Amino acid sequence: MTAEEMEKTIREDHHDEKYSVYKTNSFYWNTKGNDFLGAIALPFYGAFISEEKCHLFGDVTGKKLLEIGCGNGQSLQYHGERNVSELWGMDISEKQIAKAKQHLTECGLSAKLICSPMEEDCGIPEDYFDFVYSIYAIGWTTDLDGTFYRIASYLKKDGFFIFSWSHPIHKCVAAENDMLTFNKCYFDESWYSVSLDGGVLSLSDRKLSIYVNALAKTGFVIEQMIEESDDDLFSCILRS
Template sequence: MGDGAGMDKNTVHKTNRFYWNTKGNDHLGAIVLPLYGAFVSEEKCQLFGDVSGKKMLEIGCGNGQSLQYQGERKAAELWGMDISEKQIEKATQHLTSCDLSARLICSPMEEECGIPEDYFDFVYSIYAIGWTTDLEGTFCRIASYLKKDGVFIFSWSHPIHKCVALENNSLVFNKSYFDESWYSVPLDLSGEGLLTLSDRKLSTFVNALAKAGFVIEQMVEQPDDELMLSRDEDTSDFAKKAKMLPLTFVIKARKR
């Protein structure tokens, strides 16, 4: 299925906004910079380099911790966008407490929301891009925000991770890698509300980037062994799985 096929975009936005307004903060620990996701760190990858004096926009800014990371590295301007009013509120409070100023906008990433075009040196997103109901449209919009030769960096759950489960110390395929259909999962055991998403193939991301005029400069999918050891998680099922297949991927692309 293509993006949004058989799925109402507004319904997706509504259910996912509810999630981030209520439960979202419970899951932000490993997906704020310098962490890109499970066992992948900017401190090891060095995808951004020196950001001092640069204009930065974060798509899916959450509670503002990744913007804080950039602000402490002397970025000149901090902008953030998020679908959740509650997350924007949290980010505003957090950045104010850190003596950092940022322009924060509450909007779905697919929609026009007053962000300036041809303006930013970096647009980045930590575990948020995959929520889009229109991947190609979102990538085109992000390209419009960037200056020529500007950089787009994003991370998301590696699609193979969603297809494989660890059972009795063996990896077992439990889902087709090629299945991109939308599905909903309960937020919690009470069944209050749903979270709606699609597991896209890596080629879907790569082709959408190319169509939007990006050139991929680097891709990271290797977990950091030191991070696994330092967190005392080396014996967990999660870490065992990470030793055999990627859980997170990060792409650095440049606007042509």
């Protein structure tokens, strides 16, 4: 096998893996969705961080916003109630898009909703949005660099990209017998399967540096990175 043939084989294998992950995860969100996992939505960025505490968006009056991984529309609702100019949402799941449309309609709000993987061109206008944001969805991408490049293209000059995701160290550490123990290699970024409520998801735990370097490569300037934990739980572990 020549070097060129080997490179082609590697590209094909990578494409097959990405397509397999896409099929697995889109099927899960179309069948199980938030029924088991629930939804993390604004004003919360995760378990310990909120917009009320961090004020990352500030006043969004008259702004155009796009959400990547909009789920059932709760974060879109949060911004829709704050006098934005336009709301757009993208999600991999037809079921989630339908839920978002129904939820926003019940709230008297509207948004332009698109069913598409975040990695692909789906007709979203470029140089258009004041904010692109994603609440616990970016980590699902099979192409982090490509996704960040697309997001950068959607933003106006001086626009903002805000996203949250699980800290990679969380998957490496477990609480056992009142102790924190490492049970997974932090540097292992391979995709793996997780069984949840009769369904299956594919996940990859990227290092923090992967996100930082991908943002820098795309031309983003990081203004703030926030890491938080449960102070009460942490204090309890330290005392023990």
